[in-house]
Amino acid sequence: MEEKEISRAVIKRLPRYYRYLGELLDSGVERISSNELSDRMKVTASQIRQDLNNFGGFGQQGYGYNVKFLYHEIGKILGLDKTYNMIILGAGNLGQALANYVRFEKRGFRIIGMFDVNPQLIGKKIRGIEIRMMDELPDFLAENDIQIATLTLPKAAAEEVAVKLVESGIKAIWNFAHTDLHLPDDVVVENVHLSESLMQLSYNITKNQRDRNTK
Amino acid sequence: MEEKEISRAVIKRLPRYYRYLGELLDSGVERISSNELSDRMKVTASQIRQDLNNFGGFGQQGYGYNVKFLYHEIGKILGLDKTYNMIILGAGNLGQALANYVRFEKRGFRIIGMFDVNPQLIGKKIRGIEIRMMDELPDFLAENDIQIATLTLPKAAAEEVAVKLVESGIKAIWNFAHTDLHLPDDVVVENVHLSESLMQLSYNITKNQRDRNTK
Missing domain, CATH: 1.10.10.10 (Winged helix-like DNA-binding domain superfamily/Winged helix DNA-binding domain)
Incomplete structure (x- = not known):
C-alpha cells in the first residue's frame, strides 16, 4: 500500500x-x-x-x-493493537509515578524494567517492577526485547544514556529530560517537556492579564 | 500597546x-x-x-x-519575570513527583499547597509542602493568593474540582487528568495528556516498521 x-x-x-x-x-x-x-x-x-x-x-x-x-x-x-515492552531510565519521583500508571499497561505498554544510578534504590519494586542499577542495562537489553525506553533522568545524563540505548537497538524514546536528544533519523523520540508546558501556561496568564487591563 | x-x-x-x-x-x-x-x-x-x-x-x-x-x-x-503561587490537586504519585521538582520553583512557580481525598496522606509533607484534605480547599483558596491549580487527579473527579476552582477565582489550570475540561473562556488551561503522548510514540513506531518493511 x-x-x-x-x-x-x-x-x-x-x-x-x-x-x-x-x-x-x-x-x-x-x-x-x-x-x-x-x-x-x-x-x-x-x-x-x-x-x-x-x-x-x-x-x-x-x-x-x-x-x-x-x-x-x-x-x-496508533499501533495500539500491539504490545510494547518498555523500560524506565531514572527511577526518581517521575519515573516511579510513570511506573505506577496502570493505564499504560491496559493500552499495551508493559513496563518491564527500571534503572537508576542511586544505590539506595537497588532492589526496590514499584508495582512489582524491580529497580536495577544502570550497569545492568546492557545485559538486560540483550536478554529482553524492548521497544520503548523512557528517560526520566537529569538533562546532563540523558544524551549519553540515549546514545547507548540506540547502540543497543532501541528505536523509540519517550523523553522527559529537559533537553533535545541528537539521535539517528530512524529513532523515534517523543518529548514531554513539563517546564515548557508550564511556561506556555504562564505566557497565557500574562497575556490574559494584559487583555483584561486594556479592556 | x-x-x-x-x-x-x-x-x-x-x-x-x-x-x-x-x-x-x-x-x-x-x-x-x-x-x-x-x-x-x-x-x-x-x-x-x-x-x-x-x-x-x-x-x-x-x-x-x-x-x-x-x-x-x-x-x-513568557511571564517568567513574575512569581506564581500554585497548588496541586491530587497528591498521588504524579502530584508528588511534580511537587518534588525544584526546577519549577527556580522559574517562579511556587507550590504552596497539595490536596487529596485519601485520609492516609493527611499531614504528609513533600519537600515541606503539606498535603491537606480536599474539604480544606475553599478556606485555603480564600486565605491564599493562588494563580495556578495543577490537576493530577482521576479523570472522573477533574471536571467537578476544576469548576469549583474557577468559582473560587482560579484563572489557570495545568491539567494532567485525561479529559477535556469545560470551563469559561477566560480560564487558561494547559493540558498534559501522557497517554496521548505515548500513543503518538506508538504511532511513529508502527509507521517506522511499515516504512522499513516496504523498503
Whole structure:
C-alpha cells in the first residue's frame, strides 16, 4: 500500500478521537454522525471528516460512523493493537509515578524494567517492577526485547544514556529530560517537556492579564 | 500597546528558545547570530527571525542577538519575570513527583499547597509542602493568593474540582487528568495528556516498521 505522509497535527489529534470514541463505546453508543462528534469534541465536522479521510474515511453517507469499528481502526493506526515492552531510565519521583500508571499497561505498554544510578534504590519494586542499577542495562537489553525506553533522568545524563540505548537497538524514546536528544533519523523520540508546558501556561496568564487591563 | 494575536505554534516554540538561550548564557556566550542559533536548534534562521519579529525583533544587523537581553525579553514574554503561587490537586504519585521538582520553583512557580481525598496522606509533607484534605480547599483558596491549580487527579473527579476552582477565582489550570475540561473562556488551561503522548510514540513506531518493511 502506498502511504502518504500524514501531518503531525493530524497525528496529534488521533489519540483524542480515540479517547472520545472509547468513552462513547463505554456509554453504549453504537454510531455517531460527524456533527454529533463535532459537538462533543469542539472541532468542526469538516475537520473530523478531513482528518479521518487521511486513513480512508470510515464514515458512511447517511449513517455516520460505527463507533466500535472506528475506535478499533484508529487504535490500529496508533499501533495500539500491539504490545510494547518498555523500560524506565531514572527511577526518581517521575519515573516511579510513570511506573505506577496502570493505564499504560491496559493500552499495551508493559513496563518491564527500571534503572537508576542511586544505590539506595537497588532492589526496590514499584508495582512489582524491580529497580536495577544502570550497569545492568546492557545485559538486560540483550536478554529482553524492548521497544520503548523512557528517560526520566537529569538533562546532563540523558544524551549519553540515549546514545547507548540506540547502540543497543532501541528505536523509540519517550523523553522527559529537559533537553533535545541528537539521535539517528530512524529513532523515534517523543518529548514531554513539563517546564515548557508550564511556561506556555504562564505566557497565557500574562497575556490574559494584559487583555483584561486594556479592556 | 496594540497587541496582535500570536499563533499557538510560535508560543510553543518560545520556551525552547528560552532554554537554548539559558544554556548559551550559562556557557558564557554573549552574542549569537540567527545562523548559529539556527544550527544549534535545528530550525531555520528565517524561522527564528520570523518568530522573534512577532515581538519586535531584538536582533541587530551585523551583530546578531545579545544573548542575555534576548533571554530576559523572552522570559518576560513568557511571564517568567513574575512569581506564581500554585497548588496541586491530587497528591498521588504524579502530584508528588511534580511537587518534588525544584526546577519549577527556580522559574517562579511556587507550590504552596497539595490536596487529596485519601485520609492516609493527611499531614504528609513533600519537600515541606503539606498535603491537606480536599474539604480544606475553599478556606485555603480564600486565605491564599493562588494563580495556578495543577490537576493530577482521576479523570472522573477533574471536571467537578476544576469548576469549583474557577468559582473560587482560579484563572489557570495545568491539567494532567485525561479529559477535556469545560470551563469559561477566560480560564487558561494547559493540558498534559501522557497517554496521548505515548500513543503518538506508538504511532511513529508502527509507521517506522511499515516504512522499513516496504523498503
